Amino acid sequence: MTCEELLLALNEVIDDQSALAIYHDFADHLVGCNPCQLVVDNIRKTIHLYKAGEPYPMPAGFQERFKDALRAKWKAKFPHAMT
Amino acid sequence: MLRRAQTGDYAAFEELVSRMQQRVYGVAYRILGQSHDAEDVVQQTFLSLIEHIDSFRGESAVATWVLRIATNFALKILRKKRGLPTVAMEENDESISTVPHPHYIAQWREAPESLVERAELRELLDQAISELDSKYRVVFVLRDIEGMSTEETASALGLSISNVKIRLLRARMQLRERLTRELGDAATQVIPDHSHEAL
Numbered sequence: 536m537t538c539e540e541l542l543l544a545l546n547e548v549i550d551d552q553s554a555l556a557i558y559h560d561f562a563d564h565l566v567g568c569n570p571c572q573l574v575v576d577n578i579r580k581t582i583h584l585y586k587a588g589e590p591y592p593m594p595a596g597f598q599e600r601f602k603d604a605l606r607a608k609w610k611a612k613f614p615h616a617m618t
Numbered sequence: 619m620l621r622r623a624q625t626g627d628y629a630a631f632e633e634l635v636s637r638m639q640q641r642v643y644g645v646a647y648r649i650l651g652q653s654h655d656a657e658d659v660v661q662q663t664f665l666s667l668i669e670h671i672d673s674f675r676g677e678s679a680v681a682t683w684v685l686r687i688a689t690n691f692a693l694k695i696l697r698k699k700r701g702l703p704t705v706a707m708e709e710n711d712e713s714i715s716t717v718p719h720p721h722y723i724a725q726w727r728e729a730p731e732s733l734v735e736r737a738e739l740r741e742l743l744d745q746a747i748s749e750l751d752s753k754y755r756v757v758f759v760l761r762d763i764e765g766m767s768t769e770e771t772a773s774a775l776g777l778s779i780s781n782v783k784i785r786l787l788r789a790r791m792q793l794r795e796r797l798t799r800e801l802g803d804a805a806t807q808v809i810p811d812h813s814h815e816a817l
Contacts, residue, residue: 542714553660564717570723570810577723577794582762583730584743585795590640591647597657604661605635606628608668613626 549578626670631671632664635664638681641764642688648759649692651748658695663688678697678754678770685764686774689756696752718791724802733801746796750789757782758789 547554555562563569563588622630639660646659666687674683726733733739747755760771763783772782 537806542787543715543783546783546790549790557799570808572734573723573725573779573808574720574794577720577726577798578790580726580730581790581794581797584733584739585747585763585793586765587730588740588743591641591644591653591656593643593660594653594657597660600638601657601664605631605664605668608630608665609631612668612671613628615626 545575545578548575549582620671620674621809624674635790636678638684639664639764642684645685645688645759645764647690648747648763649689649752649756651694651744655692655695659688659691662691666691678773682766682774685760685766689760689774693752693756712788714780714784714787717784717788718786718795720791720795720810721797722795722802722807724798724804724807725804727800728799728801742797742800746793749796754792755784756788757785758793761786762790 541561541564544558548561548565549559555565565575606608619630619634622762642663643656643660646656647653650656668683673678678686700788708814747758755773757771757777760766760774761768766788768775768779768782771777771786773778775782777785796814
């Protein structure tokens with residue numbers, strides 16, 4: 536397996552563990568290779584941390600300005616729809 | 619909900635805004651790194667949505683459509699700040715051979731479930747993602763954080779699927795390296811032998 540093939544297989548396996556069934560060479564390699572197992576594990580944890588993070592709070596002062604701008608735009612688009 | 623909004627039902631539109639605004643803000647903040655710019659993206663996105671609400675035909679999920687609009691506004695701001703003339707993501711061919719190989723390989727000291735409770739983690743994650751080149755950062759945000767498919771990400775950014783895959787791999791490898799240097803347990807560090815240079 537070339538470097539390029541290994542890297543591409545890595546990406547696919549990170550996304551879908553079942554891809555190991557397709558990338559036989561990579562799966563065989565992974566079984567006996569602690570560094571590669573760790574790299575896969577590190578990347579999965581990296582993605583997990585980013586996905587699990589708390590949402591960024593929108594600044595409180597922005598909400599009112601934002602809503603006013605939306606209402607004005609909506610009124611222009613649908614002049615008879617708002618009461 | 620969008621169908622009702624298309625008929626002029628403002629309450630339905632407000633509900634859509636309420637469901638999506640936080641995601642749009644998060645995507646914009648992660649791409650641009652500034653709350654003021656992220657606010658601009660939120661406002662421009664939903665104003666644009668009103669303007670073009672009739673044009674949504676349902677070929678994609680509403681969320682994908684909204685995030686695509688938001689991403690384009692964010693990229694526009696990014697390029698304007700850099701004095702670049704176009705808004706498209708450059709589609710230069712990315713080569714897998716230039717993807718950085720891992721150097722620092724170790725187990726992490728803690729599980730992600732306990733790490734997320736640490737206040738200082740947000741700062742580390744923000745710093746690490748801000749260090750990515752924007753063309754890699756935006757792919758990581760859409761694909762790994764927002765959960766878009768490779769095809770949706772490629773469509774939103776005007777990139778080929780293979781370019782999305784390589785950019786995503788570069789982002790993942792760079793973030794892994796950065797976070798493992800901070801969160802890894804030095805006692806477990808392994809040095810790959812020559813055959814592992816590929817990974």
